[in-house]
Amino acid sequence: MPTYVPYSDEIEVLQPREEEISNEIVESMARINRLMFDKYRHAIRDAHAKSHGILKAELHVYPNLPEPLAQGVFRESRTYPVIVRFSTAPGSIQPDGVGAPQGMALKLVGVEGLKFLPEEADAVTQDFLLVNNPVIPFGTIYQYLDNQKTLEREAKSPEEMQKLIAQAGRTANKVLDALGIQKEIAGVQVKHILGETFFSMAALRYGDYVAKVRATPLSTSVKLLTGEEIDTSNHDSAIRDAVVKFFKKQSAEYEIQVQLCTNLQTMPIEDGSVEWPQQQSPYQPVARLVIPTQEAYSPARRVYADDVLSFNPFHCLPEHRPLGNIMRIRRKAYEVSSQYRHHMNAQPRLEPRSIEDLPD
Ligand code: HEM
Numbered sequence: 001m002p003t004y005v006p007y008s009d010e011i012e013v014l015q016p017r018e019e020e021i022s023n024e025i026v027e028s029m030a031r032i033n034r035l036m037f038d039k040y041r042h043a044i045r046d047a048h049a050k051s052h053g054i055l056k057a058e059l060h061v062y063p064n065l066p067e068p069l070a071q072g073v074f075r076e077s078r079t080y081p082v083i084v085r086f087s088t089a090p091g092s093i094q095p096d097g098v099g100a101p102q103g104m105a106l107k108l109v110g111v112e113g114l115k116f117l118p119e120e121a122d123a124v125t126q127d128f129l130l131v132n133n134p135v136i137p138f139g140t141i142y143q144y145l146d147n148q149k150t151l152e153r154e155a156k157s158p159e160e161m162q163k164l165i166a167q168a169g170r171t172a173n174k175v176l177d178a179l180g181i182q183k184e185i186a187g188v189q190v191k192h193i194l195g196e197t198f199f200s201m202a203a204l205r206y207g208d209y210v211a212k213v214r215a216t217p218l219s220t221s222v223k224l225l226t227g228e229e230i231d232t233s234n235h236d237s238a239i240r241d242a243v244v245k246f247f248k249k250q251s252a253e254y255e256i257q258v259q260l261c262t263n264l265q266t267m268p269i270e271d272g273s274v275e276w277p278q279q280q281s282p283y284q285p286v287a288r289l290v291i292p293t294q295e296a297y298s299p300a301r302r303v304y305a306d307d308v309l310s311f312n313p314f315h316c317l318p319e320h321r322p323l324g325n326i327m328r329i330r331r332k333a334y335e336v337s338s339q340y341r342h343h344m345n346a347q348p349r350l351e352p353r354s355i356e357d358l359p360d
Pocket of ligand 1: 044047129200272309310
């Protein structure tokens with residue numbers, strides 16, 4: 001058996017000027033969010049503002065997992081109800097033709113035990129936030145701040161965006177990545193969100209160990225969609241419509257897999273842009289996420305998911321706390337974003353106590 005790196009509190013290393021840099025990022029995000037409120041007269045998320053489907057699902061933890069995999073919520077073979085929210089990354093509502101990283105947020109409900117955040121200690125939820133990329137390209141707070149400054153310039157001055165796009169032929173990937181926009185503008189098609197594999201991108205505690213997590217298509221219904229392009233021409237909500245159409249008649253299964261850290265040098269915690277080599281430690285299956293046929297985007301669901309719910313990687317058991325500087329900053333970033341959103345939309349900030357809280 002490979003030797004898995006044991007979790008210890010010393011595994012995280014506070015970085016130089018971490019608090020100051022983190023505050024700069026969060027303040028910049030908050031300024032953009034205020035601009036967005038004035039644009040929409042409705043508060044949206046600082047990131048992943050546009051939802052494409054809100055689904056009721058079940059997570060089935062596999063039986064007989066070996067000890068290193070049987071940790072936290074995966075400790076025993078049981079079933080959790082789950083709320084799933086599919087999204088795209090920008091903190092504004094963009095037409096789907098502007099390709100962007102895609103998100104899958106999971107909220108397990110009915111998870112007992114004291115939670116990591118003191119203010120949510122008696123919550124019964126465990127969130128996993130995943131994006132369709134194995135790493136976060138701005139994997140440290142320093143790189144993230146540079147990206148954030150570009151985003152703020154763009155938000156204040158959409159004309160500057162046009163200039164950047166005009167230059168894109170020369171510096172395409174860098175500039176477009178910096179804007180959280182993939183190469184669609186430069187001509188690449190948008191992929192069907194249900195065929196994608198979604199990753200935690202950075203590390204989290206996995207009970208006695210350390211891991212990255214992903215969800216990958218398991219049923220043929222969604223495997224067939226992997227790589228499929230969606231026609232977004234003249235259709236700003238093509239992704240949502242594809243999700244709604246799919247779940248009218250079909251169901252989906254994804255496998256939850258974890259990649260345990262075996263070497264802190266080649267699988268660093270403090271830089272989320274490093275892909276952990278799968279030759280050293282492959283992703284291993286721990287659970288199956290089952291999403292049945294249903295109405296994926298009813299008005300009541302959209303309002304509940306976009307305005308009432310908060311997905312947050314720190315909504316977790318201590319056994320799954322996020323790790324590393326790009327994760328630590330998220331504690332403040334999600335709190336500030338969600339506070340503002342709920343305040344401006346006059347909505348309660350409530351964690352669901354039961355899956356029945358999700359409207360049909
Ligand atoms: C490291 C890997 C990351 C992943 C996998 C990730 C993923 C996600 C996903 C899937 C959502 C949407 C959740 C939902 O459906 O409600 C989200 C929201 C958000 N993300 Fe991230 N994210 C990451 C890093 C970051 C970082 C570094 C920041 C900021 C510094 C950030 C800031 C936010 C904010 C502010 C929200 C909206 C929170 C709210 O208003 O409720 N994320 N993220």
